[in-house]
Amino acid sequence: MIGLVWKDMLVMRKTLRAYALFLGFYLILAVMGAFDISIVTAMIQVILLMVPISAFSYDEQAKWNRYVMTFPLGRRAVVGGRYLFSLFTALAASSFGLLVCVFTSLMGRSQLEENLASVLASLGVGLFIVDIMLPLCYKLGPERARPYLYAVVFFPVIALFLAYKLGFQADLSALDRMSAPAVLGLFALVPLAALLGMGISYLVSCRIVADKEF
Amino acid sequence: MTNSIEISGLCKSYGDFALRNVSLTLPGGAIMGLIGENGAGKTTTIKCILNLIRRDAGTITLMGHDNILEERQAKEDVGVVLDECFFHDSLRPRDIGSILAPAYRSWDHALFRDYLDKFKLPERKFIKEFSRGMKMKLSLAAALAHQPRLLILDEATAGLDPVVRDEILDEFLGFIQDEDHSILISSHITSDLEKVADYITYIHRGQVVLSDAKDAILDRYGRLGCTAAQLAEVDPGDLLRVRKGSFGCEGLVADREAFRRNYPELTVDPASLEDIMLLIGKGEAV
Numbered sequence: 001m002i003g004l005v006w007k008d009m010l011v012m013r014k015t016l017r018a019y020a021l022f023l024g025f026y027l028i029l030a031v032m033g034a035f036d037i038s039i040v041t042a043m044i045q046v047i048l049l050m051v052p053i054s055a056f057s058y059d060e061q062a063k064w065n066r067y068v069m070t071f072p073l074g075r076r077a078v079v080g081g082r083y084l085f086s087l088f089t090a091l092a093a094s095s096f097g098l099l100v101c102v103f104t105s106l107m108g109r110s111q112l113e114e115n116l117a118s119v120l121a122s123l124g125v126g127l128f129i130v131d132i133m134l135p136l137c138y139k140l141g142p143e144r145a146r147p148y149l150y151a152v153v154f155f156p157v158i159a160l161f162l163a164y165k166l167g168f169q170a171d172l173s174a175l176d177r178m179s180a181p182a183v184l185g186l187f188a189l190v191p192l193a194a195l196l197g198m199g200i201s202y203l204v205s206c207r208i209v210a211d212k213e214f
Numbered sequence: 215m216t217n218s219i220e221i222s223g224l225c226k227s228y229g230d231f232a233l234r235n236v237s238l239t240l241p242g243g244a245i246m247g248l249i250g251e252n253g254a255g256k257t258t259t260i261k262c263i264l265n266l267i268r269r270d271a272g273t274i275t276l277m278g279h280d281n282i283l284e285e286r287q288a289k290e291d292v293g294v295v296l297d298e299c300f301f302h303d304s305l306r307p308r309d310i311g312s313i314l315a316p317a318y319r320s321w322d323h324a325l326f327r328d329y330l331d332k333f334k335l336p337e338r339k340f341i342k343e344f345s346r347g348m349k350m351k352l353s354l355a356a357a358l359a360h361q362p363r364l365l366i367l368d369e370a371t372a373g374l375d376p377v378v379r380d381e382i383l384d385e386f387l388g389f390i391q392d393e394d395h396s397i398l399i400s401s402h403i404t405s406d407l408e409k410v411a412d413y414i415t416y417i418h419r420g421q422v423v424l425s426d427a428k429d430a431i432l433d434r435y436g437r438l439g440c441t442a443a444q445l446a447e448v449d450p451g452d453l454l455r456v457r458k459g460s461f462g463c464e465g466l467v468a469d470r471e472a473f474r475r476n477y478p479e480l481t482v483d484p485a486s487l488e489d490i491m492l493l494i495g496k497g498e499a500v
Binding site: 001002003004006007010011013014058059061062063064066067069070071072073074213214 | 261264265266267268285286287288289290292294296298300301302303304305309312313314315316317318
């Protein structure tokens with residue numbers, strides 16, 4: 001499984017390098033005060049969404065899936081490799097987000113707790129979308145699954161917008177009354193729930209791959 | 215000695231095509247050539263062996279291990295080269311070693327590098343810059359570097375020039391020097407198989423129509439060339455298949471010595487694997 005994660009990293013080294021450069025660029029701008037931290041957290045989400053799906057596309061191009069199934073690994077390990085790579089990407093991107101939070105906070109440009117909550121929420125939402133997209137990629141292939149990505153990303157946004165327009169507004173004032181660590185704890189539940197969802201997503205993907213012919 | 219491959223009663227249906235009751239045995243220390251026209255079922259058989267597709271019936275063992283129930287043990291000793299190179303264009307040969315090493319218990323980095331040197335494959339060059347011959351040699355190096363006991367090759371030499379093919383065939387012959395090693399090779403290039411194979415299995419329309427030692431096939435089978443009038447004189451039971459053309463007729467004979475004794479006035483030449491394929495594939499039953 002480690003070899004498969006390593007393969008994804010090698011195949012996507014150019015893409016990952018480009019994302020790292022982007023993040024570095026935004027880090028400098030955020031530290032200089034030219035950008036808000038929210039730009040960095042948005043970038044984290046984009047990376048979380050795009051990298052695993054791109055990995056599927058590269059595999060499809062090389063017809064890798066037929067070859068990898070000849071390895072003495074079993075289908076679950078092959079699926080596990082892709083999930084591990086997605087997790088690794090999520091952790092790397094989020095660690096970077098945390099780094100930026102600490103930097104900007106130390107420089108007094110923003111509040112640490114607020115930034116951490118933002119990174120945790122980004123990580124959680126990004127992982128939730130990955131939880132949905134990976135089984136879809138296994139089922140439909142990356143190209144046919146891509147439109148669902150837009151649906152998964154935009155439907156909640158449209159739904160929230162419509163709800164707001166229709167006068168449904170969540171009362172978030174309770175958050176203001178909570179202590180900062182408590183709020184952070186609450187936000188930490190988002191990625192934790194997404195991680196739990198990843199377990200379920202993995203099992204669904206294993207089931208899909210078990211039924212597939214290569 | 216345990217057989218490298220044992221297939222018994224293998225069936226797989228796709229609706230418009232079906233593998234029907236395919237059985238074959240590849241003993242250790244031997245090379246078996248799998249021949250047949252396009253769509254005959256060679257690749258489907260290989261995919262069933264590798265558990266890439268579900269079979270409808272039958273059993274398959276690799277080195278004594280059931281290929282589904284003991285898939286990992288079975289595949290640990292199998293090297294696979296399929297009809298294409300499946301490595302991403304953005305990888306380099308040295309990357310392949312680091313990707314495949316954790317997948318195989320017996321991966322040998324030094325051996326992989328030796329094969330790269332032997333096949334003159336630059337370690338740091340991107341695969342997208344490789345020719346087809348180089349890509350297939352890289353696939354072969356990757357298949358051999360974990361010291362397999364069985365090589366499974368599906369059209370691995372197709373589209374390669376004779377020099378590269380000869381180089382690869384030499385490698386097969388070297389691999390088979392260990393009597394514990396064996397090779398199953400599917401190919402349309404019957405001349406290659408005549409050079410290296412010990413056994414031939416011919417699959418036609420999803421069924422095994424011939425499976426025997428290559429020497430026995432080449433010693434026994436004959437190709438009759440005659441006129442339509444001469445063909446009419448031959449007992450239909452003495453011919454397996456016939457092809458009638460405007461310039462003459464051809465027939466496939468299962469025992470050419472017996473045929474010569476029965477019909478001394480007719481000319482029967484030794485049949486090559488290609489003759490056998492053509493007559494079974496394009497000929498008609500007598």
